[in-house]
Amino acid sequence: MAVRPEGTPCWADAMFTDVEQARRFYGHVLGWSFGESSSESGNYTEAYADGKAVAAVVPPAPGQEGRSQWCLYFASPDAAATAARIRDHGGELLMEPMRVGDFGTMCLAREPSGAVFGVWQGGTHEGFEAVGTPGAYCWAEVFTREPDRTDPFLTAVFGYRAKRIEDEAIDFRVFDLGGDPVLGRMRMTDDFPPEVPPYVNVYFTVPDCDAAVAAATGLGGVVRFGPADSPFGRVAALSDPQGANFSVIDVTTRRGEMPQAAEG
Structure with missing residues (x-):
């Protein structure tokens, strides 16, 4: 897959207190199927449309329980550099750039008015495998x-x-x-x-x-x-x-x- 230009939406996930309910809901509404999850990965579970990865659902970490919301990630060739610009221009870093195994590097941020978003520097996981097709972003x-x-x-x-x-x-x-x-x-x-x-x-x-x-x-x-x-x-x-x-x-x-x- 071609490298996405910096700032291109590249992934979406959401935390759900009841992950099984979320799987049933989105599986029925969007036709998603779901991959395997494990406690080692925080039960992070990818969703698939026609066999292609399109999103993920995950239970909240202890202390992070609250209203569920979708988080959109923007592509970056250098998550640390993007995080620095976020801070320099009035944003707030909620999670400093963190390497996720060989999958890539992520950070979470809040823009100045309060909307939360993510940054993703792809490794073996480049992000959406499909866009604009049924079930996909x-x-x-x-x-x-x-x-x-x-x-x-x-x-x-x-x-x-x-x-x-x-x-x-x-x-x-x-x-x-x-x-x-x-x-x-x-x-x-x-x-x-x-x-x-x-x-x-x-x-x-x-x-x-x-x-x-x-x-x-x-x-x-x-x-x-x-x-x-x-x-x-x-x-x-x-x-x-x-x-x-x-x-x-x-x-x-x-x-x-x-x-x-x-x-x-």
């Missing part, structure tokens, strides 16, 4: 109440170029690398309860958005938005039974005109 957006802090941080740390979506109804930016869009940023409005912290919303591809929503709600998931048509696909925002937010999108069903974007 497709897109992500940083939801923040303070875009004036988030935007300059992301461009400084990962070298993104920012484009503003020309829509008076929302405050949205798209960040690209070499002309390719890799991440969105949405300003959180009053529609979000104040107790909901900033977070990174991860999108997974599904062949049928309505069927995925029905499967999710049938297993205790909650619909936050949609299903709704968009120029990018039919999409819905969900929370799983343990509170982790994510979205599903059918990229084959697109309606409407693509929004215009401007530099800045």
Whole structure:
């Protein structure tokens, strides 16, 4: 696999107090199967779509119990150098760069407005083995109440170029690398309860958005938005039974005109 440019989303995982429930839920909603896990690896369990690694689930370490959330990792050729830029530009390191055997090196961080993310310097584990296919990662957006802090941080740390979506109804930016869009940023409005912290919303591809929503709600998931048509696909925002937010999108069903974007 070609080396991903620095700042490209490359992996996603989530901690769940009830891992078996998470396996049942995502297995049914996204069609995932799961690999073996062991206590030596902290019961870190990879998820597969059509035999390709697309994410992982893991129980929390002692003392880390809390609300479940998906963590998106960004590729880096040098996790230590990326960690230094995170610190230099107002971010907080939650976990210093740590080597994970031969798999790679990781760190966890919080951007200035509060959204948590990861950095991954790949070794034998390069990250997603599939993107944009059913069950696999497709897109992500940083939801923040303070875009004036988030935007300059992301461009400084990962070298993104920012484009503003020309829509008076929302405050949205798209960040690209070499002309390719890799991440969105949405300003959180009053529609979000104040107790909901900033977070990174991860999108997974599904062949049928309505069927995925029905499967999710049938297993205790909650619909936050949609299903709704968009120029990018039919999409819905969900929370799983343990509170982790994510979205599903059918990229084959697109309606409407693509929004215009401007530099800045």
